[in-house]
């Protein structure tokens with residue numbers, strides 16, 4: 001964007017787009033703002049596993065995907081720079097976190113320098129909020145997912161649970177949230193250094209499922225803490241084994257597919273141990289809530305993230321420019337435990 005611009009129609013900016021094979025950079029133009037929209041200057045966007053799958057046409061139901069080329073990215077943070085006639089003009093200049101799902105009408109993707117959004121997709125942060133844009137850019141999907149886990153635990157009476165891929169962004173948030181909400185948590189990771197990292201964060205129990213001692217340690221932890229739910233981001237062989245070791249009347253919540261493997265469950269467990277398998281998808285959980293419940297959880301996160309080092313503040317990893325999106329995706333795939341990979345759209 002040219003210096004001194006008033007965000008006039010025709011001003012050029014950059015965005016990541018995909019043909020559902022791989023992402024590339026496109027040059028786009030600002031347009032007239034509509035009455036119910038906010039124009040946000042995007043500063044930071046996290047690079048999630050879902051974004052990588054989406055770029056290759058592997059995320060979501062095929063029939064829900066927009067025609068290519070499609071924008072990429074489902075959340076971000078930036079500054080509100082212009083508002084439509086029906087929006088309070090005092091919001092201009094405020095920091096905002098936002099989401100844009102490919103199932104939303106007029107999906108643009110958040111990996112871009114400017115985005116037009118309706119107010120319902122934007123969480124405006126208080127004036128003077130000092131939280132940086134990188135942390136704010138991770139303030140919706142994963143924190144709300146963890147709120148969803150807490151909600152499922154509270155509604156279903158789960159006071160002790162298992163979680164895998166526990167050294168990633170969701171894992172670290174869940175660890176802090178379980179402490180805050182009084183839930184016993186058994187973390188599963190795949191490397192010894194990840195056990196050390198989570199122990200240093202104050203984890204109750206962390207087990208390395210790649211170690212030879214794992215089967216015995218898992219049995220011991222299950223006997224001692226009696227978990228009634230298991231949230232899996234991995235799925236596959238690990239989830240099948242762990243769930244198979246759990247007691248009667250336990251529930252497996254599948255919320256990710258990082259292993260890209262199927263889960264092979266024993267029918268006799270489902271039948272005679274009355275085990276249940278459910279899914280957790282943020283979109284579906286949010287649509288099951290009342291407007292007041294959504295506002296309550298959004299406010300919980302907003303109040304928390306407005307403070308430094310809050311329960312829902314995501315540790316940040318390596319920073320990349322928009323043009324480095326492929327490198328950023330490669331990096332994110334192999335370094336989830338180091339912190340969330342970020343694209344800075346204005347650099």
Ligand SMILES: NC(=O)c1ccc[n+]([C@@H]2O[C@H](COP(=O)([O-])OP(=O)(O)OC[C@H]3O[C@@H](n4cnc5c(N)ncnc54)[C@H](OP(=O)(O)O)[C@@H]3O)[C@@H](O)[C@H]2O)c1
Pocket residue numbers: 048049050141142145165166167168169170171190191233234254255256257258259260280281282283332333334335336337338339340
């Ligand atoms: N259902 C929903 O609504 C929802 C919402 C939010 C997130 N999610 C899903 O939750 C999962 C975790 O998200 P996140 O933001 O926490 O991810 P992240 O920060 O990238 O962390 C991923 C973690 O998984 C570990 N991991 C273990 N096996 C892996 C494998 N085969 N491939 C990749 N990583 C592996 C990584 O450990 P290493 O460092 O050892 O690689 C890392 O600690 C993702 O699949 C995401 O799509 C789902």
